[in-house]
Amino acid sequence: VTFPAIPSLRWRLVAIMCMAYILVAAVTEVVAYRAQYDNLHHQLDSRARADAIILAAGAVSPLASNTAGTLKTLRDVVTSLTRAQGVSYAAVYGGDGCTAAATSFPPQAPRCVPINIARRIVVRPNGDVEGWALVANIGTPLGLARVVLSSSSVQSDLNSALFQDLLLRGIGLVIFFTLTLLIAQYILGPLTDLARAARAIRHGRLSTRIPSSGHTEVATVADAFNDMASALEQRIRHLSFLAATAPDLPAAFRDDGDAAPALQEFCRQLDTCGVGLLSRDEEEQPHLWYDARADPTWHAVAIAATEGVTAPTAVLRGNLAVMVVPVLGDAVFVTARDGAALFAQEEQQVITNFAYQVAVAADNARLFAAQQEALQVKDQFLSIVSHELRTPLTSIKGYAQMVQRKYAGDPDGARYAANIENQVERLKRLVDDLLDVTRFSRGQFDLRRQRMDLRPLLEDAATRFRMVAPEYSLVLDLDQEAFTGEWDRDRLEQVLNNLIGNAVKYSPPGGTITIGARRRHDSVVVAIRDQGIGISSEDQRHLFERFYRGNASGGSVTGLGLGLYVTRRIVEAHGGTIEVHSRPGEGSEFAFSLPLTAGPLLPPLDHSTSDVPYPTEQTSPSGRQGL
Numbered sequence: 001v002t003f004p005a006i007p008s009l010r011w012r013l014v015a016i017m018c019m020a021y022i023l024v025a026a027v028t029e030v031v032a033y034r035a036q037y038d039n040l041h042h043q044l045d046s047r048a049r050a051d052a053i054i055l056a057a058g059a060v061s062p063l064a065s066n067t068a069g070t071l072k073t074l075r076d077v078v079t080s081l082t083r084a085q086g087v088s089y090a091a092v093y094g095g096d097g098c099t100a101a102a103t104s105f106p107p108q109a110p111r112c113v114p115i116n117i118a119r120r121i122v123v124r125p126n127g128d129v130e131g132w133a134l135v136a137n138i139g140t141p142l143g144l145a146r147v148v149l150s151s152s153s154v155q156s157d158l159n160s161a162l163f164q165d166l167l168l169r170g171i172g173l174v175i176f177f178t179l180t181l182l183i184a185q186y187i188l189g190p191l192t193d194l195a196r197a198a199r200a201i202r203h204g205r206l207s208t209r210i211p212s213s214g215h216t217e218v219a220t221v222a223d224a225f226n227d228m229a230s231a232l233e234q235r236i237r238h239l240s241f242l243a244a245t246a247p248d249l250p251a252a253f254r255d256d257g258d259a260a261p262a263l264q265e266f267c268r269q270l271d272t273c274g275v276g277l278l279s280r281d282e283e284e285q286p287h288l289w290y291d292a293r294a295d296p297t298w299h300a301v302a303i304a305a306t307e308g309v310t311a312p313t314a315v316l317r318g319n320l321a322v323m324v325v326p327v328l329g330d331a332v333f334v335t336a337r338d339g340a341a342l343f344a345q346e347e348q349q350v351i352t353n354f355a356y357q358v359a360v361a362a363d364n365a366r367l368f369a370a371q372q373e374a375l376q377v378k379d380q381f382l383s384i385v386s387h388e389l390r391t392p393l394t395s396i397k398g399y400a401q402m403v404q405r406k407y408a409g410d411p412d413g414a415r416y417a418a419n420i421e422n423q424v425e426r427l428k429r430l431v432d433d434l435l436d437v438t439r440f441s442r443g444q445f446d447l448r449r450q451r452m453d454l455r456p457l458l459e460d461a462a463t464r465f466r467m468v469a470p471e472y473s474l475v476l477d478l479d480q481e482a483f484t485g486e487w488d489r490d491r492l493e494q495v496l497n498n499l500i501g502n503a504v505k506y507s508p509p510g511g512t513i514t515i516g517a518r519r520r521h522d523s524v525v526v527a528i529r530d531q532g533i534g535i536s537s538e539d540q541r542h543l544f545e546r547f548y549r550g551n552a553s554g555g556s557v558t559g560l561g562l563g564l565y566v567t568r569r570i571v572e573a574h575g576g577t578i579e580v581h582s583r584p585g586e587g588s589e590f591a592f593s594l595p596l597t598a599g600p601l602l603p604p605l606d607h608s609t610s611d612v613p614y615p616t617e618q619t620s621p622s623g624r625q626g627l
């Protein structure tokens with residue numbers, strides 16, 4: 001049987017109870033109606049027979065004498081009977097079985113009946129009842145008397161009784177419905193509270209509980225629900241605590257931040273005396289001790305409990321519950337709580353997770369510090385070596401120029417000296433790039449800004465490269481507008497040298513190199529385009545990282561992979577950006593932007609008197625320039 005879906009349990013209960021009531025009422029009503037019907041018909045039947053007997057008694061003498069006068073009397077008797085209440089038809093049949101006297105004759109009534117029907121009672125299909133009686137004179141049958149009683153009065157009695165019954169049962173149904181509703185509310189009310197509390201918990205109000213009292217089944221359910229909610233709340237609290245400390249702890253340990261809040265929260269969550277992360281190695285200092293309470297007497301007990309433990313273990317020592325978790329290497333995490341009960345399974349899980357988090361964070365912090373130190377040593381080394389190389393290189397360059405002047409009349413000698421100077425210049429540029437890298441990583445990079453126009457710088461660069469790389473055709477494509485801003489002239493020259501130098505380096509001779517400059521909003525965009533070997537998309541992703549060299553450059557073109565790194569850092573220090581567009585075999589375009597500022601140009605700064613801080617160098621920064 002499928003019932004229509006009623007979402008509410010309360011209404012379902014009410015519907016079921018009402019249906020049961022209606023069913024019982026209908027059955028009892030049918031039974032009662034039937035009994036009443038039978039009873040009334042029985043009475044009618046008795047009356048019909050009694051009336052027939054009376055009629056038969058009255059018909060004895062008229063039938064016995066059987067004269068016209070007597071028959072008339074008989075007819076009067078019959079007629080008087082039909083006036084009696086409920087009689088719809090009466091007849092007397094003579095000895096031949098044919099009608100001797102009758103009330104208005106119904107067309108379908110038999111005019112003659114077999115006289116041997118001694119006595120018969122028939123309930124006619126329309127509910128009428130008829131009674132027959134034998135007319136006999138001292139044992140001699142003379143005929144039959146017949147009375148038909150109408151059942152309409154019985155029917156109307158039955159109908160009014162039925163109507164009354166139905167009315168009463170209807171009122172009963174309303175009362176029953178109301179009572180059932182109240183009972184349903186009484187029984188299911190706690191379920192509604194339960195649902196409300198469950199919904200509140202689902203929406204994050206984890207401390208919601210159901211009031212429960214007594215020992216009823218409902219109170220048992222409420223207690224079970226409250227227990228479940230408490231366990232859930234605690235578990236969620238623990239998990240959120242672990243999730244929150246996961247990113248906090250590494251940061252706290254690494255940046256010399258304060259790990260105390262996380263440790264304090266751990267102790268609060270698990271009600272412990274404190275935490276310790278120690279090394280089993282006697283010589284090593286404990287990595288960490290944190291006490292949540294003033295009295296650290298638990299240390300000794302906790303340290304003793306770590307003896308020989310190889311897996312997370314919870315033990316009881318004196319009046320302390322101790323949990324020991326061996327973590328990384330020979331380190332061990334320990335925590336303790338006052339009390340005579342072990343840490344619960346759930347708590348052991350939380351402590352173990354936290355122990356690993358603390359251990360990994362502390363270990364990472366140590367590794368990070370060691371790595372930072374190594375990086376610092378490397379930077380220091382690079383910086384010292386670069387400085388030390390720079391001084392002799394400057395001298396060699398000076399001597400090469402002197403030799404060049406000395407051999408002015410000797411073409412071979414002058415060429416050798418010029419070669420020496422070029423190679424020294426190349427070495428100096430590499431050393432300068434290395435020095436720049438160390439400055440960037442130490443955060444010692446400063447710009448000497450001055451108000452300037454970019455146009456002459458671009459034109460100078462083009463002129464310079466036309467001279468040193470005459471096999472390339474250098475095209476200048478500049479907008480007519482002014483490109484003024486506050487920039488570091490030497491550093492921008494370094495950027496142009498790197499980008500145009502790369503275009504020359506990575507293009508076959510005879511190619512065209514275009515230097516373009518356009519205004520875009522409040523910036524100028526400078527693009528260096530070549531028709532060289534191009535760059536794969538994989539290389540493009542890493543080009544601007546330090547020491548990165550593209551695959552296509554192979555072994556034939558030399559370099560350290562620093563030029564683009566230094567270029568990007570200089571452009572970014574100016575507040576600009578740099579990007580590359582390229583396809584292998586189709587050339588490359590490097591475009592960098594610089595923010596423009598309007599205003600008059602100032603006379604160039606006198607470097608020797610400038611008090612703007614500049615990286616400590618013994619030689620002029622202009623030494624970085626030139627191919």
Ligand code: ADP
Nearest residue numbers: 502503506549550553559560561562563564588
């Ligand atoms: P280096 O030229 O010393 O290798 P860079 O930092 O200047 O270092 O350039 C990094 C890499 O970018 C180069 O090794 C080269 O593969 C690629 N590259 C730079 N400029 C171009 C260019 N114009 N065409 C093709 N490849 C280039």
